[in-house]
Amino acid sequence: MFQAAFNFVCSWFLVPPWSLAGWFVTGCLVWVVNRFRYRWCQSQANMEGKTVVITGANKGIGLETARDLARRGATVIIACRSVIRGTAAKDDILVSGVRGKVEVAELDLSYMASVRKFARMLQGRKVDVLINNAAVADLPHQLTDEGLELTVATNHLGHFLLTHLLMPGLQAACGRVVTLSSVGHTWIKDAKDLDLENDLKFQYTRPLRTLEIYTATKLMNVLFTNELHRKLQGTGVTANCLHPGVVNTDIFNPMTSRVWYGIFIKIYVRFYAKSIAEGAQTSILLAASETLEKVSGKYFDNCKEAECSSLARDEGLAKKLWEISERLVQLQPEEQTI
Structure with missing residues (x-):
């Protein structure tokens, strides 16, 4: 038998x-x-009169999140590197029929000068929700003109500075900070893998492992959220992060160019990954749900609270990362809003 x-x-x-x-x-x-396992945001919250800033909202999860929140009546600001692509995304959202407004503004998170320029455009405006959505993965290791590692600057440092600069507007609205992380943060088992002692530059003599810098930045996202939550207690502003799931977006494009595992990634994404609409649901939930208005310092997955790694809950590590990040983005006294 x-x-x-x-x-x-x-x-x-x-x-x-x-x-x-x-x-x-x-x-x-x-x-x-x-399809049956993935959850959808059930909140019918009205977002009229609210302003939402979403980084990287010209495509993928960010675009779908922007579309949903604009349908709810929010004024959505698409913050992305290319105004041309951002405008195309805006037109795509408006064609689908929305009650809210859509604005486009240039923002390159890998350059702190661009982050500061973007923030000046929003000076004096209330911000009800900041969604730190943009991310890159599996890019070649390189330093920017400002001396920052490109993936670290895009995925962590740019959002770290942006959150500081928009905090007056967030506090005026008792707003929400929503940061997209990944289950990949659990792959980091040792704090040394964050390269804190070398200013997050990852300039090792050994070859970098596949997705090593990306997963490190995803742990930084959770550490940042947890420390942000602690610092914001009593201000009315909440901070949460999430794993959107494995989503069929173009973030996998660099990985599929590698012959030895490109075919596997393509097949895996095709049959296992969420659609972009499914991947946006947890972001939408954290941005809109009335039941989560006071919830802060939590990690979500598949539209429900989940457990982050023990390393992500290390308060000492979070404080150290915060201090290093302040120095690397050259945070000025007037920018220390948190």
């Missing part, structure tokens, strides 16, 4: 043409099961 079952499984997955049918059927079953 065991041998017959073993032979059947082998023929189903390993022997052509049955193997093709086996993998196809299995992939379809995984896709169907995931």
Whole structure:
């Protein structure tokens, strides 16, 4: 009996043409099961009169989040590197029919000068929600003209500075800070992998591991959120972070260019990953839900509270990262709003 079952499984997955049918059927079953497993934001909150800033909202999860919140009546500010692509995203949102307004502003998170310029444009405006959404992954290691590692600057330092600069507007609105992290933060098991002693530059003599800097920045996102929550207690501003899930966005493009695992990534994303609309649901929930108005310092996954790693809960590590980040972005006395 065991041998017959073993032979059947082998023929189903390993022997052509049955193997093709086996993998196809299995992939379809995984896709169907995931459609039932993934949760959707159930909040019907009205966002009229509220202003939402979303970084990287010209595509992917950010664009879908912007679309949903604009439908609810919010004024959504798309903050992205390319005004041309941002304008195209704005037109796409408006064509779908929304009650709110959509604005576009240039923001390159990898350059702190650009972050400061963007913040000056919003000076004096209330900000009800700041969604730190933009991220890059698996880029070649390089330093910016400001001496910051590119992925670290984009995924962590730019958002760190932006949150400081927009804090007066957030405090005026008793607003929310929502930061997108990743389950990848749990892959970091040792604080040394954050390279705090070398100013987050990751200039090792050894080769960098695949996604090493990306997963380190995702841990930085959770540490930042937890420390931000502690510093904001009593101000009325909340801070939460989330794992959007494995989402079929172009963040995987650099990875699929690698022959040795590119095919696997493409297949994995195709059958396992969430759609962009599904991936945006937790961001939408944290930005809009009335039931989460006072909730702060939490990590969410699949539209519910989840557990972050023990390293992400290390208060001493969070404080040290905060202090280093203040120095690297050259935070000025007038910018110390938190």
